[in-house]
Amino acid sequence: MRREPEYQIPRKGLTVWRLYGFIYTFFLSIIAGVLCFFTYKWNWFHIVYYVAIAVVIIVGFALIWLFPKIRWNHWRYEVREQEIEIQSGLFVVKRTLIPMVRVQHVDTTQGPILKKYDLANIAISTAATTHVIPMLITEEADRLRARISELARVAEDDV
Amino acid sequence: MMYKKYKLHPVSAVINFLKGIKELLIPLFLVLIANGFHSNADEANIWEYIPMLVFLAVLILYLISGIIKWLTFVYWFEENELRVEYGLFVKKKRYIPFDRIQSFNYKESIFHRLFGLVEVSVETAGSTDGRPEAVFTAITRDAANIIEKETKKAKVEQKQDDEVAHSVSSEEALQEVRVIHKMSTKDLMLLATTSNSIGVVIAGVAALFSQIVDVIPTDWIMEELSAMIEFGIMFIAVLIFIAFFIAWILSIIITFINYYDFTVVQENDRIIITRGLLERKRFIIPIHRVQGIKIIENPLRQLIQCATVVVESASWGFGKGETNILLFPIISKSEMLNPLKQLFPHLTFELDREFVRPPRKSKPHFYRVYILCALPMVGLCSYFFYPYGLLSIYIVFLIYFLGLWQFQTNGYRIIGNQLILRYRVINCVTFIAEKKRIQVIQRKQHYFQKKKSIATVQATVMSGASGATAKVAHLNESDVDEILSWFERRKEMEKEDGT
Numbered sequence: 001m002r003r004e005p006e007y008q009i010p011r012k013g014l015t016v017w018r019l020y021g022f023i024y025t026f027f028l029s030i031i032a033g034v035l036c037f038f039t040y041k042w043n044w045f046h047i048v049y050y051v052a053i054a055v056v057i058i059v060g061f062a063l064i065w066l067f068p069k070i071r072w073n074h075w076r077y078e079v080r081e082q083e084i085e086i087q088s089g090l091f092v093v094k095r096t097l098i099p100m101v102r103v104q105h106v107d108t109t110q111g112p113i114l115k116k117y118d119l120a121n122i123a124i125s126t127a128a129t130t131h132v133i134p135m136l137i138t139e140e141a142d143r144l145r146a147r148i149s150e151l152a153r154v155a156e157d158d159v
Numbered sequence: 160m161m162y163k164k165y166k167l168h169p170v171s172a173v174i175n176f177l178k179g180i181k182e183l184l185i186p187l188f189l190v191l192i193a194n195g196f197h198s199n200a201d202e203a204n205i206w207e208y209i210p211m212l213v214f215l216a217v218l219i220l221y222l223i224s225g226i227i228k229w230l231t232f233v234y235w236f237e238e239n240e241l242r243v244e245y246g247l248f249v250k251k252k253r254y255i256p257f258d259r260i261q262s263f264n265y266k267e268s269i270f271h272r273l274f275g276l277v278e279v280s281v282e283t284a285g286s287t288d289g290r291p292e293a294v295f296t297a298i299t300r301d302a303a304n305i306i307e308k309e310t311k312k313a314k315v316e317q318k319q320d321d322e323v324a325h326s327v328s329s330e331e332a333l334q335e336v337r338v339i340h341k342m343s344t345k346d347l348m349l350l351a352t353t354s355n356s357i358g359v360v361i362a363g364v365a366a367l368f369s370q371i372v373d374v375i376p377t378d379w380i381m382e383e384l385s386a387m388i389e390f391g392i393m394f395i396a397v398l399i400f401i402a403f404f405i406a407w408i409l410s411i412i413i414t415f416i417n418y419y420d421f422t423v424v425q426e427n428d429r430i431i432i433t434r435g436l437l438e439r440k441r442f443i444i445p446i447h448r449v450q451g452i453k454i455i456e457n458p459l460r461q462l463i464q465c466a467t468v469v470v471e472s473a474s475w476g477f478g479k480g481e482t483n484i485l486l487f488p489i490i491s492k493s494e495m496l497n498p499l500k501q502l503f504p505h506l507t508f509e510l511d512r513e514f515v516r517p518p519r520k521s522k523p524h525f526y527r528v529y530i531l532c533a534l535p536m537v538g539l540c541s542y543f544f545y546p547y548g549l550l551s552i553y554i555v556f557l558i559y560f561l562g563l564w565q566f567q568t569n570g571y572r573i574i575g576n577q578l579i580l581r582y583r584v585i586n587c588v589t590f591i592a593e594k595k596r597i598q599v600i601q602r603k604q605h606y607f608q609k610k611k612s613i614a615t616v617q618a619t620v621m622s623g624a625s626g627a628t629a630k631v632a633h634l635n636e637s638d639v640d641e642i643l644s645w646f647e648r649r650k651e652m653e654k655e656d657g658t
Contacts, residue, residue, distance in 0.1 A: 002640040083647055093609070095602040097643055102598045126598040127473075128619050128626025 002095075005078035005085045012117050013135025014072040019113060021063030029056045077133045079148060082155065084124060086131055100155035102126040106145045110138065124148065164235045165305075170274050171232075171297035175225030177270070180218070187214055234295070236309045241281065243293045255292055257310045259283045262429065262443035264291070265303070269437050277303050335427055339498045340487055342421040350489040351414035352407065353459040418488055425502060430470075432484065444484060446502065448473045450620040451592035451627065452486075454495070454510070461587060464492050468499070471592075471622040506591060507574050514570030514581055521613045521633035526562025530555055561585070569631050571616070571638070573645055580618060580629045590629035596620050600646045602639050614639040 032052040039048040067090060076087040084098045104127055110120040120141035122133045136144065190210045232245040241255045266278040276299055280291035295303075342350075419436035430449075433441040451471040460466060468487040486502075487495065496508050533554055540551040568583040578597065580590045597618050604614040616639045617630040 002643065089603075092603050092605040095604075095643070097600050097602075097646055098598075099646070101595075127621040128598045131599070 005076035005087050005095075007077050009072060009075045009077075009133075009135045010119070010137055010140075012119060012137075013075075014068055016113060016117055016119060016135060017068035017071065018064050021060070021065075021068060024063055025056065025060040028059055032056050075134070079144060079151070081151060084131075084148065086133060096131055098124060098126060098131060100148075100151050103148060103152040106148045106152075108138075108141045108145050122148075162235045162237045164233045165298075165302065167229055167232050167295060168274070168276055168297045168299055168302075169229065170270070170276060171295075172225045172229035174268075174270060174278075174296050175228055176222050179221030179225065183214065183217065183221075190214065229296075234293075234306075241293070241306070241310060253293055255281060255283060260292075260310055261445050261448065263303070263307055264443060265439070265441040267435075267439040271297060272439070275300060279303050279306065337425045337501070338422065339425050339430075339501060340421075340423040340490070342418060342488065346489055347414055347418060347421075348411060349463070349465065350418065351411040353457065353463070353465070353489070354410065354414065421488060423486060423498070430486070430502060432486070442484070444470060444472050449503070450596045450622055451590060451629075452499070452503070452506070453627075453629075454589040454591070455586050456492075456588075457586045460489065465489050466492050466495060468495065471620055471627045473621050506577060506593070508591070509572075509574065510579070510589060512572070514572050514579075515634070515638055516570045517566060517631075517633045518613065518635050520611050521635075522563070522566050524608065524611075524613070524633045525566045526559045529558045529562065533558055565632075569633070571631055571634065571642065573642065578618060578642070578645070580616070580631050582629065582631045588629065590618070592618065592620050592629075594646065597646065598626060600643060602643060604636070608633065612636040616642055 035052050036049055071090055074089050074093050078085045082100055086096045088094050104125045107123045108120045114120060118138050119135050120138045122136060122141050122145055124131045227247050228245055231247055234243045239257045243253045245251055261282045264280045271277055276297040278297060279295040281293040283292045416436045418434050421434040424431040428446045430444045449470050449472055453469040455467045455469060467489060470484045470486045472484055499508050537551045540548040565583045568587050570581050572579040576594045578592055582588055598621055599619045601617040602614050608614055613633050614636045615632045616634060617628055619626045619628045
């Protein structure tokens with residue numbers, strides 16, 4: 001049995017995911033509200049109310065509570081001298097192994113919400129693919145980015 | 160010192176123009192159709208001509224721009240660089256160092272061949288954005304040879320500067336040319352008969368037939384024939400047979416046009432592939448740019464012990480979608496190994512030995528979910544189209560047997576620094592790549608897989624923009640972990656290899 005990667009995403013990341021879920025649910029409930037309004041106005045079937053409410057509740061439950069929790073539990077990462085290992089996923093747990101030699105460049109990105117929480121995403125690009133470690137403390141993200149690019153430069157193509 | 164500046168052949172202006180027209184063809188067609196609905200009106204309304212006038216204007220614009228591009232396009236050789244300049248208002252300059260040039264790919268359309276011209280695209284190691292670094296729309300063969308010679312000469316000179324002792328041998332090495340594979344007429348026939356596209360052609364012919372059947376007074380025929388039902392079946396059987404036959408002939412014609420005189424030549428460290436009847440194409444893959452090899456067998460070809468060999472390359476052939484290059488469109492599996500070994504001496508092709516297979520307990524994973532997904536469909540079909548809808552139950556069996564077949568096929572092998580993955584969706588694919596060519600390996604596991612401690616492994620190599628992946632599902636967890644640690648422990652592996 002392979003050991004799981006060592007580091008987890010900071011607790012704040014979970015909060016931000018919940019916030020994203022909340023925003024999404026908010027917009028969805030506006031749409032549902034409009035739908036209910038028209039149903040009321042034009043005397044459509046009553047079932048529309050129940051469906052709309054049920055959808056909002058289920059989506060809200062999944063996006064605000066369940067999915068962030070599962071995702072946060074699954075997300076792990078580890079940056080070693082020779083490779084980067086990332087574990088991610090919601091229903092399917094993906095374990096990705098990227099050798100340092102293959103790393104082409106590393107980016108950090110930060111939107112307004114992430115900035116408020118002092119978090120940042122790291123994107124690691126190889127020649128073919130891009131892999132993200134999300135929701136890292138900005139300082140940690142910058143440190144990691146510097147470290148990866150340094151290690152990537154040192155790593156030799158020795159195979 | 161002034162360098163001699165070369166221009167393109169004048170025909171390139173026309174070809175630029177024609178290319179423009181080709182792009183316009185579909186919008187033009189649409190406009191014509193849209194206009195067709197209104198054209199029965201009597202009065203000559205000026206508004207109806209507006210789209211046509213716009214198209215005319217655009218056409219003239221294309222013509223002028225084609226001519227301008229030809230007039231302003233110059234290329235020359237200076238300071239070990241191939242320099243290209245064109246444009247009237249916006250001057251575009253592109254300087255390509257000779258030692259950056261990976262290959263020259265040639266294309267000859269019928270139009271080119273009329274005038275003995277070729278289209279040359281220059282490819283460099285950096286051109287992974289989907290476009291060649293420079294394209295010479297139409298130049299004479301001699302001019303193309305001059306470009307190749309100039310760049311090569313400079314390269315050799317550089318080498319001589321670097322290592323004087325090896326200069327003679329490098330000169331000799333330039334001459335080494337071997338024909339690796341040539342497709343015979345029989346191969347072409349076989350390719351056409353067993354290709355997947357024959358299905359598409361059959362569908363096309365069937366659609367055509369259904370149109371024709373509308374024209375033929377079928378009612379009358381059916382009335383005539385309904386008395387003897389067996390004769391009706393004969394009639395349909397003959398129709399189907401004719402449809403198949405036409406599809407087959409069409410497929411052969413298409414194959415001949417595309418793959419006529421398909422030749423693979425090895426020249427030093429480069430593979431040169433030429434093909435085509437009307438439009439000749441030649442492209443070059445430097446062997447060190449080959450990222451992985453896929454041996455693909457569709458069920459029909461598996462039956463006759465043949466396979467298709469595809470090369471995943473970091474190069475771009477001609478623009479998009481040609482990153483996986485057909486090395487052997489069809490080749491018998493027994494004859495395949497020798498040319499492959501010749502081309503890629505650093506790889507081993509022991510494909511007959513036993514692969515590490517998924518464990519028995521993972522068998523249900525290959526069909527269970529899909530059958531569960533299919534059941535509601537089958538239910539609905541049976542309910543709504545009652546008597547015949549029940550036939551849809553056979554889909555379940557189909558899924559089951561396909562799943563079993565996938566289970567039989569899947570597997571992997573590790574030989575030194577080389578990973579071989581074998582998997583099936585419908586076609587059986589054997590994917591071969593060296594460790595140093597693999598960009599990323601992923602292990603995937605969902606809840607039910609975790610319970611049975613099995614996992615899916617996926618390897619990605621560079622190929623075009625998004626890479627090429629190979630995925631083997633439902634292997635033993637420990638086996639997948641072994642692949643991961645094989646990929647991980649590069650240093651230790653090397654030591655083991657050394658001893």
